[in-house]
Amino acid sequence: MAAQIEMDGTDANTVVTETTCGICLEEPRDPLNLPCGHSFCDGCLNEWRSRYGVEEEMRRKCPICRATIPPSKEMVSTLLTCRAAKLKLEDYGETSSEQYHDVCRDLAQVEELVGADWDGVTVLEDDRQPAVVMPDYIHNAALRGAIKSVLKWISANHTEDRVNAISGPERMCMPILFIATMNNHLMLMTLLLQLGADADLRNSNGVTTLGILFSDMKGSAAFLRRGNGANLKLANLLDSEFGGRRCEIVNHSSRPELNGKTCINDEYLPDSNQYKVTLETKSKEVLVLGPDNLKRRDRTPQDCGYYIEFKNGRTIRHDFDSNEDCQAFVAALNNGETQPAVTEEAEAAAELAAAELLAELGLDDSPSVPSSGCKAKKSKKKKKGGKKKRK
Ligand SMILES: [Zn+2]
Ligand SMILES: [Zn+2]
Numbered sequence: 249m250a251a252q253i254e255m256d257g258t259d260a261n262t263v264v265t266e267t268t269c270g271i272c273l274e275e276p277r278d279p280l281n282l283p284c285g286h287s288f289c290d291g292c293l294n295e296w297r298s299r300y301g302v303e304e305e306m307r308r309k310c311p312i313c314r315a316t317i318p319p320s321k322e323m324v325s326t327l328l329t330c331r332a333a334k335l336k337l338e339d340y341g342e343t344s345s346e347q348y349h350d351v352c353r354d355l356a357q358v359e360e361l362v363g364a365d366w367d368g369v370t371v372l373e374d375d376r377q378p379a380v381v382m383p384d385y386i387h388n389a390a391l392r393g394a395i396k397s398v399l400k401w402i403s404a405n406h407t408e409d410r411v412n413a414i415s416g417p418e419r420m421c422m423p424i425l426f427i428a429t430m431n432n433h434l435m436l437m438t439l440l441l442q443l444g445a446d447a448d449l450r451n452s453n454g455v456t457t458l459g460i461l462f463s464d465m466k467g468s469a470a471f472l473r474r475g476n477g478a479n480l481k482l483a484n485l486l487d488s489e490f491g492g493r494r495c496e497i498v499n500h501s502s503r504p505e506l507n508g509k510t511c512i513n514d515e516y517l518p519d520s521n522q523y524k525v526t527l528e529t530k531s532k533e534v535l536v537l538g539p540d541n542l543k544r545r546d547r548t549p550q551d552c553g554y555y556i557e558f559k560n561g562r563t564i565r566h567d568f569d570s571n572e573d574c575q576a577f578v579a580a581l582n583n584g585e586t587q588p589a590v591t592e593e594a595e596a597a598a599e600l601a602a603a604e605l606l607a608e609l610g611l612d613d614s615p616s617v618p619s620s621g622c623k624a625k626k627s628k629k630k631k632k633g634g635k636k637k638r639k
Contacts, residue, residue, distance in 0.1 A: 393433030
């Protein structure tokens, strides 16, 4: 009897501690740890279901012990999004619209997935940290590309990972970067990435930020060129052979001082199998380099190459002579130290460049503050601001 109990105990523990996938018997990839104690790779479970033509009813049961599998966070979020959308349309009396018809169809589909026997509470756990949920007004600010409001909210609490906050479940759990990307707010996107926004996060439909950028509608350069909000910079990037990839220069024998410096690939030269690149330094020197001299080096918040600062309602681009300078600048900013020595001349040049970039992109955080203009105009601006009532 005692042995029996011990065996049962060991058995249950083995399932939890070994964490092998019950299907492929290896360490689970993207593990799904079911409340019954059984674990599966996400992929294995889905393949098993499709291979054996598992019916909807049985899809919600563990393949080993038949215990009920609660719905995933994504399923629940989609359910809530559809319900909220349906209610809203009913409130507006648009129950005969095509949109309403679509929402009802989507809702029926997700209700089927979740199952009528769901207790309305239990959600399948995963190993991801639960994200901070942003308030609705921040969701709306990100939609508008209102840099100031978004950054202010993010920096108001450093104990939370607010840069990776998501909207509420009834708004599809979209990360801030996702919302900014959806609406082509390039400058806000850059600022969020500098702060460590994760481009791999998914909304409740499982779409990542890169996914939305390259989805049918947005991913076409033609789409980006259209209309008033045309994003030519992004369109050119998507059209270019090397997609604006950032690289480090390596093994340059005739000019060894360039090794370790970073550059942006502008153009592939097929005849010579070389790349035309622009150095990521203040000099912006243009070079032609072979593939052996280029090594991929993606930007990170600590190693960003250039830095966009948001100050006094405007964005200022800082370029540096070397990556070390850039890293030191970022580190000092993060430590809350006072601004590292940036000469006034450099700052003026940076501001001018930023203003030009903004004008070129047609980006402007708030319409009440002119995006162009330098220090000399500040007094004028103050007068203007004085007339306006603050909201
Ligand atoms: Zn597996
Ligand atoms: Zn089980």
